Amino acid sequence: MSVVGIDFGSLNTIVAVARNRGVDVITNEVSNRATPSLVGFGPKCRYLGEAAKTQEVSNLKNTVGCLKRLVGRSFNDPDVQIEQKYISAPLVDVNGQVGAEVSYLGKKEKFTATQLVAMFLSKVKQFTQAEIKLPVSDIVMSVPAWYTDSQRRALVDATEIAGLKLLRLINDTTAAALGYGITKLDLPSADEKPRRVCFVDVGYSDYAVAVVEFRKGELAVKGQAYDRHFGGRDFDRALVEHLHKEFLAKYKIDIFSNPKATARVFAAAEKTKKVLSANQQAPLTIESLMNDIDVRAMITRQEFEAMVEPLLNRVTGVIEQALADAKLAKEDMDIIEIVGGGSRVPAIKERVGNFFNKPLSFTLNQDEAIARGCAFSCAILSPIFKVRDFAVQDVISYPIEFAWEKDADIPDEDTSLVVFNKGNVLPSTKILTFYRKQPFDLEARYANPQDLPGKIPPFIGRFSVKGVKATDGPDDFMICKLKARVNIHGILNVESGYYVEDQEVEEEIKEDDKKDGDAMDTDSKDDKPKTRKVKKQVRKGELPIVSATQSLDASSKNLLIEKEATMVADDKLVAETEEKKNELETYIYDMRNKLDDQYADLASEEEKEKIREKLTATEDWLYDEGDDTTKSVYIAKLEEIRALAGPVVQRHFEKRARKAAAAEAARKAAEAEKAQQGGDAAASNSEAKDEEMTDADAPSKEGKEEAAGDP
Known part of the structure; x- marks a missing residue:
């Protein structure tokens, strides 16, 4: 991974x-x-x-x-x-x-x-x-x-x-x-x-x-x-508009009338801008821009900065x-x-x-x-x-509000609330509470549409809360809790919903909550911990939520995934086909050269002629009807040539193998001879050493004999 x-x-x-x-x-x-x-x-x-x-x-x-x-x-x-x-x-x-x-x-x-x-x-x-x-x-x-x-x-x-x-x-x-x-x-x-x-x-x-x-x-x-x-492209455009006016006056050509000319001038303007970042002036030359006219201009940094002054401000x-x-x-x-x-x-x-x-x-x-x-x-x-x-810790860029229909049973209820403000921490989670007797819808939208890019609509999504009903009677509301979250991507969802009930529960009184006067009451070890009854909201069940957002639905997404996979496979096949076509063309030229070089003495004139004819025929086919065909056809054509030239190529490999074997044998023989020479030299050195030692001892013996013979 x-x-x-x-x-x-x-x-x-x-x-x-x-x-x-x-x-x-x-x-x-x-x-x-x-x-x-x-x-x-x-x-x-x-x-x-x-x-x-x-x-x-x-x-x-x-x-x-x-x-x-x-x-x-x-x-x-x-x-x-x-x-x-x-x-x-x-x-x-x-x-x-x-x-x-x-x-x-x-x-x-x-x-x-x-x-x-x-x-x-x-x-x-x-x-x-x-x-x-x-x-x-x-x-x-x-x-x-x-x-x-x-x-x-x-x-x-x-x-x-x-x-x-x-x-x-x-x-x-x-x-x-x-x-x-x-x-x-x-x-x-x-x-x-x-x-x-x-x-x-x-x-x-x-x-x-x-x-x-x-x-x-x-x-x-x-x-x-x-x-x-x-951005950079706005600086490029300012330079292009200047060049448009200059070329119109100087060369009488309107680059904006020709998309290709415009694209070439944009590319040249981008290069000029980069040169001017390090130099005080930069030449611009485009050959045959339009109507076979070559254009030239010289731009100084001072001129360029004057062109982009509105941007710089x-x-x-x-x-x-x-x-x-x-x-x-x-x-x-x-x-x-x-x-x-x-x-x-x-x-x-x-x-x-x-x-x-x-x-x-x-x-x-x-x-x-x-x-x-x-x-x-x-x-x-x-x-x-x-x-x-x-x-x-990132921040939310635009304030997000939720809106809903007013409940007839709650006449003074607000119908919208800004839940995530601009500058809130991202990611962020908020719990929304509603009192309802029946299913209801929420709509999420941006609170200030005028701040959004272009005319992007403020709508973010609609969330339908299901499974809502009155609890005990027609006058009782269900307390609905919804978890709204702006996730790590900066995308809003209502991730889950559940309902709660108010219940009285026994809660132990902590030491911090007791009054000073109660201290003596807790001295006895036999006393049970004191408790009190408090009302708490207890989670009782889940509320299904159906979301309608601007993401692709699962079926549409799966279709696009399949389509992309098909196009990737098609591109791969085209690339492989082009590769095989190039391989065939390369083999034709390579084989033609080798027939007159490496394979010259390994094939008869008749064999060479047959191979050359096949190469020429395949080459003609390749540049005519074979210019656009399938991968399998190129492979088949390549195999035909290889089959015809196979015996000659085999002889070449055998010749190389014999040469390699001969060279290896020669190397081994040379090593053996060297080893033998080394052994002979060692023996000679040993004999010479023995002889040297004998010669060295001789004067001493003679000296002793002479000394013994002295009067």
Whole structure:
């Protein structure tokens, strides 16, 4: 099993895994650490991630991006119309949800945003499993703090369709805060003043600020604010609109009239923006942009900052709102931590620094901080991984109220109540009490619809409470208790219901409750403990609850799971077919070269001619009718060539085997000869030593004889 964190971005998605006593960001199939959040469709298969990016310009009408901005929305939402500016595929209504109409397998198809996200997550799952060599199940995924209940439910549905188990949806800035805090060993203790950090996150499509307090082993989000239409792409668009005017005046071409030209200018503008983050000016050149016209421009940083001045003026407003929610002043902040790729624009850093009047901190990887935080969160929640305990206390972004019909028997009853306020701790549970004689309905909705993104309806869900009836008589009410919970994903449910009865029970009087004058009464050991009768509510039974929310129903979800599994299998078959086609083509060229090289002296001219004819015929077929056929046909064609060339290839292997055997025999003979020579040398050395010893003794003997013969 694995522990995976996914930073699901509008432009790119980054995946991190907990392993090797730490967290690693993994690479995709082309060794990139960030994967384009794109889904494309073609005549044979889907293109997901990197493959979709490769063919994006040539397949604009069938490529969908900004998936994070579409999920959980309706087609009529004004925010969706804004997204259409950044998506070339036509957006359409699909059963009340926004979706895309594309050409897939030669026919028009409509897919909801939930399905598109599920397709992309299937790809993420695939390359993650290939990289870590483990099955992927448990994940934690990041979402913007401004996501509503319907958007969060849609993402939960998408993960299930993709075959993933979602442990938590975590807000982007909260994930970054967790990644920051869990690695810090110097956080203040519980009785000390907390460390206050302001996280400023500028992404591709939105901008968020969170004020977070850290203590040892815990973090608490105190305030957060966001601007949903402030990000890197808005800076790109400002530059594109400037270039549109310049090219129209200079080259007489209107890039907005040509979708492919617009896409190429957007790509060039993004690169120019990045160059200007490190340089004072940047050249821009696009060859054959439109009508075979090459375009050139020179942009200075000063010009660029003038183009985006309206955006820059919105930087500090979001920070002020976050501080106001946290009831803190900018002077209370200890550290200003900057994350998000969009924050690399020097003018943004300058505005933030000037607002706080203190140095900015860049201790986190700006692109990967959120993914790492998600992986840490997944490790904390997963039972298969041991990690340091770190409590995460997030907050609810929008106030939630419950409404119900007035009961005729309770004329002065209120019909609505705000149960979860903005800023309440997340997750959070509340018990609601109702006095009823018959089944009733509750409706959950957002209390301030004007604060919601776009025109997302305030409706969250309807909950029907069953099994309610008068207890003893027509005038008696059933006391109904309902457990409402905003869970770890930020999703609201009425999880359970039960009814209680008021009963008198005997309760022992504790020492603290006794009066001083009663002290003597308890001195005797024979006295029984004193009790008193009190009224308590005793749980008597369960109340069934039928929920109607914006999540997919079980049957619809199962159909989409089956459809996704079928499309995954189809994509796999297409990939394997292409692989076999390439294998056949490679074998043809390889065999042709070897006939004139390695196999030249191993085959007769007649055999070579037959093989060459077969290779040529197969090659002609491959580039004609065989250009688009099935996997089995390519395998059969490859086997035909291998069968014909088999005897020649076998001779080559036999020749290599003989050479190898001869070489081995020669090696052994050389070793034996060397060993023999070593033995002979040892014998010679022994004889020489004996002779040397004899020669050494001779003078001594002669000397003795001479001495003996002296007078």
